[in-house]
Amino acid sequence: MTSLWLDTAGLFITDPLIPESRYDAVVVGAGITGLSSALLLARSGMKVAVLEARTVGAGTTGHTTAKLSLLQGTVLSALRRQYPQKVVTAYVEANREGQAWLLRFLAERGVPFQQRDAYTYSVTDGGSERVAAELTVAKAAGLDVEEGVDTELPFATRRTIALRGQAQFNPMDVLGALAGDFRDHGGVLVQGARVRNVKTGAGAAVETDAGTIHADLVVLATGVPILDRGLYFAKLKASQSYAAALRLPASAPIPSGMYLSAETPGRSLRSYPAAAGELLVVGGNGHQVGREPSPRRRLDELLDWARFHFPGAEVTHSLVRRGLPGHQPDALHRQTPARRRKDLLRDRLQQVGDEQQHCRRPGPQRPDPGRKSALGAHHPPARHLAGRSRGGDHAERGCGQDPGGELGESRTGRPRKCPHRPGGRRGNGSQEGPQTGGGVHCRGRHVQAVRCLHPSRRARELE
Ligand SMILES: Cc1cc2nc3c(=O)[nH]c(=O)nc-3n(C[C@H](O)[C@H](O)[C@H](O)COP(=O)(O)OP(=O)(O)OC[C@H]3O[C@@H](n4cnc5c(N)ncnc54)[C@H](O)[C@@H]3O)c2cc1C
Structure with missing residues (x-):
């Protein structure tokens, strides 16, 4: 099983990358940010390329x-704890503009979306306080949020607030429409082109594995910083969460609203009108990447929670976010011990290898890049990133060899030893830059018992 959305996604047309070609603007990353930006630039008459x-x-x-x-x-309310109200209000206004633009675009292009009410609810005292705080800040920001509303949820809530008339969609439908309109405006969309570096000077040179292209303007819409400038990558907090789609028995109503809990671990619910009938989409149970011994257990907890509250629910799609393509929970009980061991190994690899999971933007307490802690001595993704000198998706960055093996050649041409190997070289975090071949993440406590794999080898192992 895969992501519900990717399962329904059509193939996108990809254009060839022509080395040394020139554009007014190059947008890096074809998520919703990159494609919306690229479309707006192309509509303004610019010659634009998207590199994904x-x-x-x-x-x-x-x-x-x-x-x-x-x-x-x-x-x-989380923003308000860090910024003055006027910043929160500006955030809401920017969101309002973006929402209005996208809904107009979807309506014009005939892309399906559903208008729904959004809810924030709590089931604990602590959560209730957070909901109350959210209500205060939302009202101050000009949102017409209602309190004390009823929900369609099959369990009691302590406090619930609602904002009417919001929307939900299938994100791949939206990306398809954005990409189509972008190409209709002469845009070039190249998939499979990883940007490794951007050199600035008179214009910018965007370096990819397939060659370099040039632009006056470069938009980095990669979700995570791909260039090492300012050590921004070290200021990210990477976390991962889980999601599943469930088919409910015909007699069980599916809540029509979009729900988010105020507690940790969070719970998210919404419906999805699939071709074969309406589904319930649940998500949550997130945690910091590399801090959970068993991601599979987290997913199972989420599914147990969903089945408890929606008896008879049958899982149609489940997802440990990216990299591990979900599983059929029922099949777990039929697994052999060997298969189970392989799954556990896969979980552990997933845990350390999936730093590309959703990365949150930095909070206001910016680490001092000069301090060693800023490189994340206790921050697995940052430590992992510290092992590379140039841009690129950090999910792709790995030690490269097993603990008993070599780490390729150093710049002096001498073979490197994996730092885990008994008797092997053990540098401190600051030594694990490109000079020592990285290998940072394979020192994480969860992976020491298993081989450290290059992503390509890891992918083969997981097949
Ligand atoms: C679990 C979860 C649920 C969420 N739910 C919602 C929600 O309901 N509503 C909402 O508004 N937001 C939600 N968000 C926030 C969501 O992340 C953003 O709204 C949005 O999807 C981010 O899109 P993006 O285009 O910025 O990033 P992405 O979709 O991550 O796109 C970045 C792209 O850049 C590419 N890339 C990376 N590195 C390179 C490189 N070196 N060269 C070329 N390409 C590269 C990647 O492959 C990727 O395709 C959710 C986030 C998470 C994690």
């Missing part, structure tokens, strides 16, 4: 719950 490392929607956009809402759980 994988395929359209392969990043976060193809794995979200795809709610287009100005009420976003407890985001506004």
Whole structure:
């Protein structure tokens, strides 16, 4: 099983990358941010190219719950704890503009979306306080949020607020429409082109594996910083979460609203009108990447929760976000011990290898790039990223060899030893730059018992 959205995605037309070609603008990343930006630039008359490392929607956009809402759980009160109200209000206004633009675009292009009410709810005292805070900040930001509303949820809630008239969609439908319109405006969309570096000077040179192209303007819409400038990659907090689509028995009503809980671990619910009938989409149970011994257990917890509250629900799609393509939970009980061991190994590899999971933007407490801690001595993704000198999707960055093997050649031509190997070289984090071949993430506590694989080898192992 795969992402519900990617399961329904059509193939996107890809254009060839012509080395040394010139554009007014190059947009890096074909998620919703990159394709919206590219379309607006192309519509303004610019000659635009989009470079996508994988395929359209392969990043976060193809794995979200795809709610287009100005009420976003407890985001506004979280922002308010860090910024003055006027910043929160500006955030809401920007979201309002973006939402209105996208809904207009979808309506014009005949892309299906559903208008739905958005809810933030709590089931604990702590959650209730957060919902109350969200209500206060949302109202101050000019949102017409209602309190004390009823829900269609099959369990009691403590406090619930609602914002009427929001929207939901299938994100791949939206990306398809954006990409189509972009190409209709003369845009060039290249998939499978990973940007490795951007050199600036008179114009910019965008370097990819397939060659370099040039532009006056470069938009980085990669979700995570791909260039090492300012050590921004070290300021990210990477987390991963889980999602599933469920078919309910005919007699069981599917909540029509879009729900987000105020508690941790979070719960997200929405419906999806699939061709074969309406589905319930549940998500949540997120955690920081590399801090959970068993991602599979997290997914199972989410599914157990869904089945408990929606008896008779049958899982049609499940997803440990990206990299591990979900599983049929029922099949777990039929697994052999060997298969189970392989799954556990896969979970562990997934855990350390999927730093490309959704990465949150930095909070206000910016680490001092000069301090060693800024390189994330206790921050697996940052430590992992520290092992490379140039841009690129950090999910692709790996140690490269097993702990008992070599780490390729150093710049001096001498073979490197994996730092895990008994008697092998053990540098500190700051030494694990490109000079030592990286190998940072394979020192994480969860992977020490298993081989450190290059992503390509890892992918083969997982097949
Ligand atoms: C679990 C979850 C649920 C969410 N739910 C919602 C929701 O309901 N509503 C909402 O509005 N937002 C939601 N979000 C936030 C969501 O992430 C954003 O709204 C949006 O999808 C981000 O899109 P993006 O285009 O910025 O990034 P992405 O979709 O991640 O696109 C970035 C693209 O850049 C590409 N790329 C990366 N590196 C390179 C490189 N070096 N060269 C070339 N290409 C590269 C990637 O392959 C990727 O395709 C959710 C996020 C998560 C994690």
